Structure formats: structure tokens, C-alpha cells
Amino acid sequence: MELLEKVVGWLWGLPLIVTILGTGIYFTVATGFFQFLKFGHIWQQTFGKLLKRHEGEGTDGLLSPFEAVSTAIGGSVGVGNIGGVATAIAVGGPGAVFWMWIAALVGMVIKMAEVTLAVYYRSKDEVGNPYGGPTFYMEKGLGIEKHFKGWPILAFIFGAGIFSTFFITMQNYTVSEAVGNTFGIPLLAVSVAYIALVYLIISGGIPSLGKVAGRLVPFMTVFYVLAGLFIIIKDIANLPGAMAQIVTGAFTGTAAVGGFAGAAMARAIQMGMARSVYSNEAGWGTSPMIHSTARTDHPVRQGLWGAFEVFVDTIIVCTITSLVIVMTGAWTSGASGATLTLSAFEMEIGTPGRYLIAVSVFLFGLTTTTGWYAYYEILLRHLFRNNVSAKDNILKIYRWTYPVPGIIMVLLAVYGELPGATLWLFADLTSAIPTFINVLVILVLSPTFIHLVKDYRGRHLGDGDFDRNFKVFYEDDPAKRS
Template sequence: MLVLILGTGLFLQLRLKLMPILRIVTGFRMVWKGRKPEAGAEGEITPYAALMTALAATVGTGNIAGVATAIAIGGPGALFWMWMTALVGMATKYAEVLLAVHFRETDDHGEHIGGPMFAIKNGLGRHWAWLGAAFALFGGLAGFGIGNMVQSNSIAAVLSSSFGISPWVSGAVMMVLTGFVLLGGVKRIGAVAEKLVPAMCIGYIVASLIVLGMYADQIPQAFALIFKHAFTPLAATGGFTGATIMLAMRYGVARGIFSNEAGLGTAGIAQAAGQTKNAAESGLVGMMGTFIDTIVVCTMTGLVLIVTGVWNSGLKGAELSSSAFATAFPGFGQYLLAIALAVFAFTTILGWAYYGEKCWEYLLGSKVEVPYRVLWTLFVMVGAVTQLDFVWLLADTLNAFMAFPNLVSLVLLSPVVAKVTNDYFDRKDLICAPSTVPVRW
């Protein structure tokens, strides 16, 4: 699956003539512009709120525990391969969002709804309808694992170990908060994400920058380690067992994809509700989610692990990240990270709740909304108080199953992506070009 996801991203990046990389500044400009959409733009929430909803689902445990696991097993070079995954994944995310908006529909409530299932149905035709249904089924099931129980379990575990709070108590609080947000539908999810996601990302980045400032003299050496060990094996040091180039690449790519979800097709479900007049603009906004998630947030985690010197201690996952912050901020660093992890995971629960709802709505109609929201809220409690080793395995498998239909549709519909993109930029260039016709008074 990693080969298929990376291969599809590279194909789309070349098909778009590296546009997602060359237009990063344009993407940030569109994100800022998306806070106040144009008059007459169709959709339920602003493009900015749609991006924050998508980021709510992607910025989560992968940015803290996932990055730590990748570096603990693959060495500092794994971070380099996470960057490469993000640059390729920007094209994938751009295409996913563009197709989701281009082929979106309106549901029984008059709200816009889209995603890979609609892109397959409306873009590839009825003979491919089974593929769209397969995506919706696997996405709807995967959400209860990776987007719900795994996240609530992570929150309960970190609050229990750091603050001594019982999983039953944290589970009950999460269940109430989740139910309150979900009852308001996509508008309330978007409103909460619009406020919570930027605050949590900025807070985490600021804390990481303070750590990097404290260890500023170690930053050049950290980058040297990252680039050197992306291409050379790393011998065992301290508690680190050593790593090959393949381990660095494998875990860097795997954790990068897990973190930014480029290739799964989920971001298009959220972005399809965004107000826009052009699918290409939604794609530009959407692709910045991959940049922010991996190039910015994951890089902060990776650099903190390396400069504090804990990356080769033998620890893994959230425990390793906690050790890094505790080293920089003795006495309270581990609590700071525990709060960050809890907030990251909770927003993931909200974002994935919307993804799963739209998948089941595609299969069973709008009548499924209320039962689904109740069931989703109850599963938050289940995840908080149970062992989830099997759920992790099942969730990873279902993620692979939902990625495959999405990747097939991206390749087959790539001509549509290229045409919409070219038409958009040709028109923009024409509007911005100076007139060559003399003005006569």
C-alpha cells in the first residue's frame, strides 16, 4: 500500500507539472482568503473551517507518537522520508479534494456532500459504483477504529499515566463533549475545529520552538543527522538498536502517510462542505493540510526528539516524546505533552465522526445520521476503557482497504484533475495579465 500511495502521488505530481509544490505560497494565500468566501459561493462552511475540520482528523497521535516511533526504529533519517511523503502527498490531497468538490451532490437536507465515493459514482459512471460503495463501507468501519476507539484510548491512557484520572472518568467526559458537538452536525464541528485546531497547532509549535531555542546549538547537527541517515545505515547507540536505509524509509513513509492521510481520500469529504466557486481553489486549500500536518507539526516533534538527545534512548511512541519535553522542561514537560496529545486526539474523534457519517449516509441514506451519532458517541466510552491491540491491527487493515478504491479513482480521473487545474490557472493568468489593447478616450 505504501508503494501504491507514493506511486500515485508521484504520478499526480508529475501530471500536474509539480504545481502543488510550486504553488505553496498560493495555497497559503487561499487558506487565508478562505476565512471569508466570495459572495454566491455554494457550501455550508467556509473553506477555512473545512480545512480545519480535515486537520482536526489528521493532526493527532500520529504527529506525536507516530513521529517518535518512526525515529525510534528508523533513526533521524526517517524524518527526511516523512518530508518526501508530504511533498508527494500534497498532489494526492489536492486531487482528492478537487474531485470531491467537482463531483459533489446535495443530500436530503440540501447540504453539499462529497468524497471519493461520489467522485467514483459521478466521475467513472455506474459500472464503477461498486468501488464507491466499497470505499464508503471500509471508511465507515475504519472510522470506529482509527478515528474513534484508538483516539479515546490514547487520551484515557495519557490522562491516567500523567494525572491519575480514571479511564472511566475521562471516557465519560469525552463522551459528553463528543455528543454535544456531533448534535450540531458539520456546522458545529466546523465551528469547534475552526477555533480549537489553530489554537492547538500554534500552542504545540510555540512549545516546540521554545525547546529548539533552548537547544539552538544542536539544530545544525540535528539536520546533519537527518540528511546523513536518510541514505546511510545507522549503527546502534545508547538504547537505539541500529537502522538500515530501508527501515528509515519504511517507517518515515508509513508514519508520514498515517499522519497526513494523503491517499485515504478522507479530506475531500470535509472539504466538499466548504463554500467555493471553483474546485481547484478547494484543492489548493486542501493540499495545505498535508504541508501543515507533516512539514510543520511533524517536523517540530522530530527536531525536539533529536536536539534533546532522547531519540536513541530505547523508548518509543508517546513515551519518547514525553521524555523529550520532560528533558527540556523538567517537572512539567511531560504534563504539557499529555495535554497536547489529549487535545490532538479529541479533535481527531470529531473530524472522523463526520467522515464516517458521510460514508454511512452514502450507503444507507440520511436516516442513518442520528443512530450513527449516538453509536459513535457510545464507542468513545468503549475505546477509553478497553484494550485495543486487535482494533489497531483491524484499523490499519481497513485503512488500506479504503485507500485502494480512492487511488484507483485518482489515477482514472487524473485527466479531470489536470483539465480543471489548467482551466483555473489559465483563467487566473488571463485575468491578471496586463492589457495590450490601447485605451482610447
């Protein structure tokens, strides 16, 4: 545990925090504070399009823009919002919430950049379906355009970091913990039922994921937010005090109180940043893979959905969780993870509150697990892109083995008595390495992103000049293909 804590502390220490914040600030300035000054446009092009979902669609793609973002939000709005945020507060104090917000505000433009680049550099497979993501823009942006021969090494390390979450996954464990403890069901029984549903959803591949997510994600998000808002409004008198604790704790740390052991400012920053990335995945390089399959007429238009995704995930859903935990004082109980969130809701609306959160955890976990299925599949498709037969066989094996590691984590927790806090340390470990590589790569490719933003502003916002001959997709430019 001590060694693991030191490694995670180093990975999520000053280098990675500076990299994420620095890249986010650079993109913010370089795009003219796009996520702030054009927030109305982002909202109009995303939330405002929910009833007009086919506007701005292109002709190529597996999913509609809405299905893509629903799958991505399903992959990010998950147990990290309930169990992860609670753990951040339990370990780093209320001040961790402030740094979670900061990471999310710059994370909006980081996610916008990685989604935009993933869509721009995507490739079509042998049947004409587009796929993209960090390994694709490493190959084309770094390898072909910048002649960097070491791109396969970066792609391998990135892919290995992402695939490590295939074995160290939090969703099944958190769902089993929340549902099992709430309803008095053995954790293993919940886990088995959970993986049966996962098999059912992924059986139809990525198009099936998009359809399920498009129906389930809006419902589960609204369901959870309304429950949290009810508690916040009910205890509105506690809101100013909770906000004061969050802001002061961000810069001074939090003293020991109740079952809370105390945390320094550095711990608050580390936990807030780590949980923000784990929750909204900005910079992680994951959701750009599913966004790359969307039917869109411009890469930046899909990038807007990426910014919207971070806003919904952290600024809305994670904030709801955080305020309920801090306002109720449950964070001083010594509990952590989903158990802490369950306790906070139960304190305010009784047993129904605990049941409500248990159901939310189940839905959030299910959409996260099935959403991540797509990420691994796209990595495998890129790895075996030159051998169609091997690719098809690998994907068949992968589909049948995908849910297995989740139940192994439950077995470790139940029979190996591995505590939840340790599992979350493993989660931090697996998110840090690919995030570091991906953020550095999009920083190197920033001229392409900034040019695409300029083109989008001129082409679709009437804001500045643009080159009408510029091809907004890499594969549509014969000069680049050659």
C-alpha cells in the first residue's frame, strides 16, 4: 500500500498536474477562450440539438453525434461520479472539489481538442466504417506529418495503459458494493447478474451500444441530478458553509475532524485532479475513440460534444455528489467510495435515498462498462488493421472475455479482503500513464487543432476568414493520403 501510494502520488504529482493545467490554459488562450466565450454556442449545438439530432450530421459514421456523446457520457458519467468523487473528498477533504472544478474547466477544451483530432485523423476500415482516437492521430499526425518514427512506442505505451484498465476495472466492484450492501444481496451474486447484462448489451457491437446509451444515459443523468438537487434545495441553508469549506480547503488543506484524518493542500489538489480526469476522462484519450465514429460534417462540431460531455460529467453531476456529501457533513464519517455517497443520501431522504443511489450506481456502472467496451475494440482494430482475419478472431475472443476481469476484482475484494481505497489507487495508476502521453501528443498537434477551430469559426460562425479549399478530414485530402 505504501509503495502504491508513493507511485500514484508521484504520477499525479506536479509533472502531470502542470501538464494538464498548462495544456488546458494554452488551448484556452490559443482558441480565444472558446469554452467560455462560445459556451452559448456549445450549449446550442449540443443540448439544443437533442430534439433536432440530425442537424450537422455527415454521411460517414457508425453512430449519430448524439449516440456517440451518449456512449461517451455513459463511459465517463459512471462510478467515478459517485464512488470516485466521494473518495476524493474522504481523502483530500472538501478542497478537492475546487481542484476538480478547475481541472474540468480547462478539461472542456482539452476534451474538445482530442475529440476534434480523433475525428480529423480517423480512418475507414475494409467496409467503410470510420474509427479513430489517440493511436490514429499519433500515427498520422506524429508519424506521417511530423515524421516522428517513435510514434509506435508512444502508441504502445498509451494502449498498454488503457488496456491495463481492462484488468483493473472499478465498475463491477462499485456496483456490487452499492447494490449488495443496500439490498442485502451477496456481492458475487450482483456481479454475476451485472456481467450477464453487459454481455447482452455488447453482443450487438458498437452500434448496439449507441442505441442503448442514447436511451439510458439521458434518463439516468436526469434521475440522479434531480435527486441531488432535492437534497441541496432542502438544505439550502448549509450551501454557503459548504462552499466556504470547498474554497478554503483548496488553499489551506483540511484539519482532522470526526472520522476524517485531515489533508494538506497538496493532497486536495492531487485528489481533485486525479478524480476529475478519472471521471470526465479529459486528456485520458478514451472517449475520443467513440466520438470518432460519429456522423459529423466537421471535426470541431463533434469536439463541441466533447466539451459538453465534461461540463455535464463534472460541473453538473460531480458537483451534485460533492455538495450533497459536504452539506450533509457525511464526509467526516470516515467512510469512502460509494458507501459514503449512499450514506449522505440516506441521511437526507432516508432509506429511499439509499435505494435511489444504489439504482443510480447500477445504471452508471452499466453504461460505463459497456462504453469502455468500444474503446478497447477500437484500439484492437487499429492494432490489427493490416490483418482482417486476425482482427475478426481477436474481436470475437475479446467480446466473450471482456466482462471477466470485473468479477475477478469483486472476488479479490470479497475473498481477498482488498479494501476499496486500494482499488481506487490502482484506478489512479492506470489513468495517469495514458493521460500523460495523450496530453503531450495533443499539445504537439495543437497547430492542427487550432487551425480546425479557426476554420470552424469562419465556416460555421461567420467569425473570420477560412480557406474554402481546406479539407476538414485528413483522409479527404489526396496530398496527405499520398
